[in-house]
Amino acid sequence: MxxxxxxxxxxxxxxxxxxxxxxxxxxxxxxxxxxxxxxxxxxxxxxxxxxxxxxxxxxxxxxxxxxxxxxxxxxxxxxxxxxxxxxxxxxxGGAGPAPVPPGLRASRAASRLAAARTCYDHLAGALGVTLFDGLVADGLLTTTDGLALTPPGRAWFTALAGPDPLPRTGRPVVRACLDWTERRHHLAGAAGAVLCRALFAHGWVERGRDRRSVRITEAGRAALPDRLTVALPS
Amino acid sequence: MxxxxxxxxxxxxxxxxxxxxxxxxxxxxxxxxxxxxxxxxxxxxxxxxxxxxxxxxxxxxxxxxxxxxxxxxxxxxxxxxxxxxxxxxxxxGGAGPAPVPPGLRASRAASRLAAARTCYDHLAGALGVTLFDGLVADGLLTTTDGLALTPPGRAWFTALAGPDPLPRTGRPVVRACLDWTERRHHLAGAAGAVLCRALFAHGWVERGRDRRSVRITEAGRAALPDRLTVALPS
DNA sequence: GGGCGAATTCGCTGCCCGGCGAAACGTTCG
DNA sequence: CGAACGTTTCGCCGGGCAGCGAATTCGCCC
Missing domain, CATH: 1.10.10.10 (Winged helix-like DNA-binding domain superfamily/Winged helix DNA-binding domain)
Structure with a gap:
């Protein structure tokens, strides 16, 4: 390096x-x-x-x-x-793929989005990972030199959840949590909780049959891509 | 492969x-x-x-x-x-250079263009290599599956040297000749000879002091880039 | 606290491979 | 034709390293 x-x-x-x-x-x-x-x-x-x-x-x-x-x-x-x-x-491989597949490597997640669930107070499973990837891809989160919320990211959360959605408390604003089904990171910390609450409040996700399981609503499927670069299942 | x-x-x-x-x-x-x-x-x-x-x-x-x-x-x-x-x-290196430097790797040739000379009846030295590179870069010559003149290449030679500049004879139309100063290929064969004669005829190159040495004229410096993607010395 | 399972450290064995010099081969030059 | 040179083939030596099993450490769970 x-x-x-x-x-x-x-x-x-x-x-x-x-x-x-x-x-x-x-x-x-x-x-x-x-x-x-x-x-x-x-x-x-x-x-x-x-x-x-x-x-x-x-x-x-x-x-x-x-x-x-x-x-x-x-x-x-x-x-x-x-x-x-x-x-x-x-x-x-001889010929590598395009340097940066613009859409993100979220295609794999499509078939398993059903595995969405909550983890304590934030979203986990494939949905959580997809959201995390989207936040990074859109420059709202940065992973260089540790995880942090960027200024655009702060604005994005304000637009999503109203003024001052992330008051300064003892809790870390953003934290990366390793997802044990997807084996990749999803967003935890205060911002993870805000994101989770906001998605429920907007009616974009709802509880599934069993506790902790979550599924995306039609409204969420329509509204989310306007906010974030994510690939949701068809 | x-x-x-x-x-x-x-x-x-x-x-x-x-x-x-x-x-x-x-x-x-x-x-x-x-x-x-x-x-x-x-x-x-x-x-x-x-x-x-x-x-x-x-x-x-x-x-x-x-x-x-x-x-x-x-x-x-x-x-x-x-x-x-x-x-x-x-x-x-960590970060590679741009995938295909559009201009070709001809920059190196600039400082040695003085080494232009003829080789039998075609052009050799840095000039010969630069011309060869330009012909390939512009799609007039193809090196995939052996060396060959493309249809646009044939048209290009007609525009340069008049109708039917490459009559069908026993001699190969194009041949790659390894240049012993540049260690890269220049164009030989019938097309190489036509190219050489045409450049002299247009007054774009002329003989230097000693036999076999060649130099580009001001006219050539001005006219060649209109015909071919080449980087000539300033 | 005891037991289990995951992961790491350690010592050992065997093999792959890069290095050389000597000799053979082919080409060029006198 | 013989000498010189560039290149290749051959046989041998030595070092580095991937592999394993046994023993150890550490965290988790009953």
Missing amino acids: SGAGPVDPAALAARAALLADRTRATFCLALIDGRAWTAGELARHAGVAPSTASVHLDRLVRAGLLVTERQGRHRYLRLAGPEVARTVETLA | SGAGPVDPAALAARAALLADRTRATFCLALIDGRAWTAGELARHAGVAPSTASVHLDRLVRAGLLVTERQGRHRYLRLAGPEVARTVETLA
Whole structure:
């Protein structure tokens, strides 16, 4: 992740060596959709002993290709960023896909949006992840250098939930919560709660049959895309 | 160069392994500007024995990263194509350059255009290479599946040198000739001869002091860019 | 607190592969 | 035709590294 001199053979070789192993390549390809996996899952997926996987994962993390996140006794691993995904894809397939699929990588979420639910006081499941992605894609949230709400993001929340929707309290305004079904982040913190309440208040989402399950209403399906770049199921 | 399945860890690892060696990485970086080097030069450049370099080069050629061209007792090696250069750059430097610098990689030629000369009956040196690049960039020549003149290219030659400038004779219409100063191709064959004669006839180039040396005239400097996408020295 | 499961550390083994020099091959030049 | 040169093939050596199992640490749950 350093600046990297323009042409250093040793650096190039070192980077390539990271992907030059079948097991590590399997890991990176599995992680390429941006989801987080546990170390054990990756080991099983690649067909190697957990100890072997641990060493490889450690190497990939040190090199900055992967980032790690502990949750309980699990260790979740994700690609460090889209640039890494781009590099892996460039090397894997001949012709890489368009640099930045403008719509976001939310297509996968479509078939599972039914898994929307609440998590404490905010939205989780595929819906939560989709909203999180949309907020980031539209520049309302920034993930560089930690998670933060941007000025446009603050304005967006005001437009959504009325004046001063995020009073200064002890609670963090935004927090990334790792979603245990989607293996990706959704929005928690005060803003996550405001977002959840607002969506219910507008009638864009409603409770499903069993507690915690949530589904999008027709009104929400119509109104949400006007507010946010999201791909909802047809 | 096969189609390559979308996600094959082994294939990814194999490709990465090609660049995962310091010596091979040095080779690819040296070749990244598109010029051709001899095997011995590359060996010296990387600081390894010729025998060692030979094995590495053979591997890179087999994998389709490099293409080879024998000329006398020398063996010239070039990157197989711009996609390869793009892959190497992606992996080498963090942010790669723009996918296709529209103007072509002719900037390097600018400072050495004085090296223009004739080679038998066609133009060589930096001028020859620049013209060749321009013909390819403008779609007048195609290098996919061997060198060939496209229909627009045929029209272009007619506009340049009058009706039926390329009568059907035994001689190949277009031929790529490896330029020994620029280490890249210039245009030979019947079309190369026509191009050379036409440029002299229009007064766009003229003989220099010593035989075989050529220089561009002011008229040529003004007229050539109207015909072809080329970067001439200021 | 005890037990379980996930993850990591450690030591070891085996193999892959990059390096070299010597010799063979082909081309160019005197 | 013989010498010089660029390149390739061959055999060998050495180091690096991926793999495993055993032991250890740590967090969670009954």
